[in-house]
Amino acid sequence: MPIIEMHLMTGRTVEQKRRVVAAVAEATATALGVDKNTVRILITEHGLDEFAVAGVTAGQKAEMAAAAAATAAGASEAAAKAKSTT
Amino acid sequence: MPIIEMHLMTGRTVEQKRRVVAAVAEATATALGVDKNTVRILITEHGLDEFAVAGVTAGQKAEMAAAAAATAAGASEAAAKAKSTT
Amino acid sequence: MPIIEMHLMTGRTVEQKRRVVAAVAEATATALGVDKNTVRILITEHGLDEFAVAGVTAGQKAEMAAAAAATAAGASEAAAKAKSTT
Amino acid sequence: MPIIEMHLMTGRTVEQKRRVVAAVAEATATALGVDKNTVRILITEHGLDEFAVAGVTAGQKAEMAAAAAATAAGASEAAAKAKSTT
Amino acid sequence: MPIIEMHLMTGRTVEQKRRVVAAVAEATATALGVDKNTVRILITEHGLDEFAVAGVTAGQKAEMAAAAAATAAGASEAAAKAKSTT
Amino acid sequence: MPIIEMHLMTGRTVEQKRRVVAAVAEATATALGVDKNTVRILITEHGLDEFAVAGVTAGQKAEMAAAAAATAAGASEAAAKAKSTT
Numbered sequence: 001m002p003i004i005e006m007h008l009m010t011g012r013t014v015e016q017k018r019r020v021v022a023a024v025a026e027a028t029a030t031a032l033g034v035d036k037n038t039v040r041i042l043i044t045e046h047g048l049d050e051f052a053v054a055g056v057t058a059g060q061k062a063e064m065a066a067a068a069a070a071t072a073a074g075a076s077e078a079a080a081k082a083k084s085t086t
Numbered sequence: 087m088p089i090i091e092m093h094l095m096t097g098r099t100v101e102q103k104r105r106v107v108a109a110v111a112e113a114t115a116t117a118l119g120v121d122k123n124t125v126r127i128l129i130t131e132h133g134l135d136e137f138a139v140a141g142v143t144a145g146q147k148a149e150m151a152a153a154a155a156a157t158a159a160g161a162s163e164a165a166a167k168a169k170s171t172t
Numbered sequence: 173m174p175i176i177e178m179h180l181m182t183g184r185t186v187e188q189k190r191r192v193v194a195a196v197a198e199a200t201a202t203a204l205g206v207d208k209n210t211v212r213i214l215i216t217e218h219g220l221d222e223f224a225v226a227g228v229t230a231g232q233k234a235e236m237a238a239a240a241a242a243t244a245a246g247a248s249e250a251a252a253k254a255k256s257t258t
Numbered sequence: 259m260p261i262i263e264m265h266l267m268t269g270r271t272v273e274q275k276r277r278v279v280a281a282v283a284e285a286t287a288t289a290l291g292v293d294k295n296t297v298r299i300l301i302t303e304h305g306l307d308e309f310a311v312a313g314v315t316a317g318q319k320a321e322m323a324a325a326a327a328a329t330a331a332g333a334s335e336a337a338a339k340a341k342s343t344t
Numbered sequence: 345m346p347i348i349e350m351h352l353m354t355g356r357t358v359e360q361k362r363r364v365v366a367a368v369a370e371a372t373a374t375a376l377g378v379d380k381n382t383v384r385i386l387i388t389e390h391g392l393d394e395f396a397v398a399g400v401t402a403g404q405k406a407e408m409a410a411a412a413a414a415t416a417a418g419a420s421e422a423a424a425k426a427k428s429t430t
Numbered sequence: 431m432p433i434i435e436m437h438l439m440t441g442r443t444v445e446q447k448r449r450v451v452a453a454v455a456e457a458t459a460t461a462l463g464v465d466k467n468t469v470r471i472l473i474t475e476h477g478l479d480e481f482a483v484a485g486v487t488a489g490q491k492a493e494m495a496a497a498a499a500a501t502a503a504g505a506s507e508a509a510a511k512a513k514s515t516t
Contacts, residue, residue, distance in 0.1 A: 001351065001352065001353050001390070001395055001402075002350060002351065002352055003261060003298065003300065003350075003351040004348060004349070004350050004351070004368075005348070005349040005351075006346060006347075006348050006372075007128055007345065007346065007347040007348070007349075008345065008346055008376075009345050012376065014221045014231065016375070016376060017221045017222065017229065018221060018229055018231075018232055019375045019376075020371070020372060020375035020376050021224035021227055021228075021229060022224075022227040022228070022375075023227075023371035023372070023374065023375040024227070024348075024368050024371050024372060024375070025224065025226055025227030026227055026371065027364070027367035027368050027370065027371040028350075028364060028367070028368060030367065031360070031363045031364040031366075031367040031368070032352075032356065032360060032363075032364055036226045036227060037225065037226045039225070039226060039227065040223075040224070040225055040259075040261065040298070041223070041224040041227075042179055042218055042222065042223055042261065043218065043221075043222035043223070044130060044216060044218070044222070045222070046128055046129065046130070046345070049100045049103045049104060049129075050103065050128065050129035050130070050131070051126075051127070051128055051129070051345055052107035052108075052111065052126070052127040053123065053125070053126055054111060054122045054123045054125060055107055055108040055109075055110070055111030055112055055122060055125065055127075056107075056108070057103065057104055057107060058345075059100065059104075060104055087437065087438065087439050087476070087481055087488075088436060088437065088438055089347060089384065089386065089436075089437040090434060090435070090436050090437070090454075091434070091435040091437075092432060092433075092434050092458075093214055093431065093432065093433040093434070093435075094431065094432055094462075095431050098462065102461070102462060105461045105462075106457070106458055106461035106462050108461075109457035109458070109460065109461040110434075110454050110457050110458060110461070112457065113450070113453035113454050113456065113457040114436075114450060114453070114454060116453065117446070117449040117450035117452075117453040117454070118438075118442065118446060118449075118450050126347065126384070128347065130216060132214055132215065132216070132431070135186045135189045135190060135215075136189065136214065136215035136216070136217070137212075137213070137214055137215070137431055138193035138194075138197065138212070138213040139209065139211070139212055140197060140208045140209045140211060141193055141194040141195075141196070141197030141198055141208060141211065141213075142193075142194070143189065143190055143193060144431075145186065145190075146190055173265065173266065173267050173304070173309055173316075174264060174265065174266055175264075175265040175433060175470065175472065176262060176263065176264050176265070176282075177262070177263040177265075178260060178261075178262050178286075179259065179260065179261040179262070179263075180259065180260055180290075181259050184290065188289070188290060191289045191290075192285070192286060192289040192290050194289075195285035195286070195288065195289040196262075196282055196285050196286060196289070198285065199278070199281035199282050199284065199285040200264075200278060200281070200282060202281065203274070203277045203278035203280075203281040203282070204266075204270065204274060204277075204278050212433065212470070214433065218259070223259055230259075265472055272393045272403065275393045275394065275401065276393060276396075276401055276403075276404055279396035279399055279400075279401060280396075280399040280400070281399075282399070283396065283398060283399030284399055294398045294399060295397065295398045297397070297398060297399065298395075298396070298397055299395070299396040299399075300351055300390055300394065300395055301390065301393075301394035301395070302388060302390070302394070302474060303394070304472055304473065304474070307444045307447045307448060307473075308447065308472065308473035308474070308475070309470075309471070309472055309473070310451035310452075310455065310470070310471040311467065311469070311470055312455060312466045312467045312469060313451055313452040313453075313454070313455030313456055313466060313469065313471075314451075314452070315447065315448055315451060317444065317448075318448055358479045358489065361479045361480065361487065362479060362487055362489075362490055365482035365485055365486075365487060366482075366485040366486070367485075368485070369482065369484060369485030370485055380484045380485060381483065381484045383483070383484060383485065384481075384482070384483055385481070385482040385485075386437055386476055386480065386481055387476065387479075387480035387481070388474060388476070388480070389480070
């Protein structure tokens, strides 16, 4: 029977999906000693705001990281400016 | 572990999704006494004809409600016309 | 309770989805002797490269079938040409 | 492909499970026009406190119904007693 | 994210489960180029009458196979008896 | 609609399950602005060797932790013995 549902973030290429189902079917059949033909895999993709860890979506986390990077960049730019004017 | 799959009708805003996963993660962690970082939430959205109660999809139900409203509107319009012509 | 999740290949018409959920809800309620109103059905659609049997996606299988058909067509065309020139 | 996951309350007999999967496979194959051999069904059973509507589990609901019945029985018994003593 | 749900027939040993999740996590991480620590796997086991192909449960199929084997054994026994008495 | 599937480690008490579904239904209804009666929650429990992070089941992890603790205890006991004999 093995029926496997894989939840992935959207954005994988067709090539990646084909590679991962081939690898997982092979791994499952070998580890359980079953015929690979009995292994079925379903992929469901989830957008950035459809997956959350600790109540924070991947979309929010990306925004926060971008904001932090912008702040850091602004700070170092300001620091560089301050340095150059002294 | 808590891993939570939420099935929602399509159409929620990013804001709503962020709000609901934050609230559910908080509620789960508090009720079970687990670290919020262990809570993962997956949202899957379903279109109007991908959810059914009693064998009738949400799309069908909406159409039937619209048809009933149109019939009722037509009837009251006809009644109003009948009244004004008497 | 019966809550039923149906995984289908993408491409079904709205009409087909309505027909299948009506039939499945009826079948479930009758077979289990429960009120049809308690039956809820969720449909999730999967693209050609989001479903795999034996580690080969439906998309790959379709490509291989098309390639085999093209090869066969080419072969019979070549055979026909060979025949006509003799 | 159709792959169907059925969530049921625990307590169905083997006979009921066999009947429902036969009926659902037949209904699905007919409604979608697919070969019945492509239909796979998975049943997952949930205990009384593993299913909730409106945040109240089936187990709680049963307890509340039993308590209400006991109260009603007690009340009518008290009423009968009061009546017989007058 | 990869979150993977594996549906297996009941009866696998702890050793088999550990082997299959190790192999699948490794295969997934390698094929997608993600950190293995992000891969989470959930196993759900299904009894013989909780999995059906073409509307026939694995339990029914096993019974039918046993019955067919018994019939075949009976037939060859009868044939052997017939032969020995001639 | 919200239909929510919660995957938990086995071992939660009935009390904990009732508490978590009440809290999650409340949180979901409030965050999405839907009637709590439309929220359905399914709990599925997974044993120690039916959940894995990075390909290591919770059962394996517990065994490794116990082994490490035993080694550490043995080491400190040996150290204490060594000390007392000097």
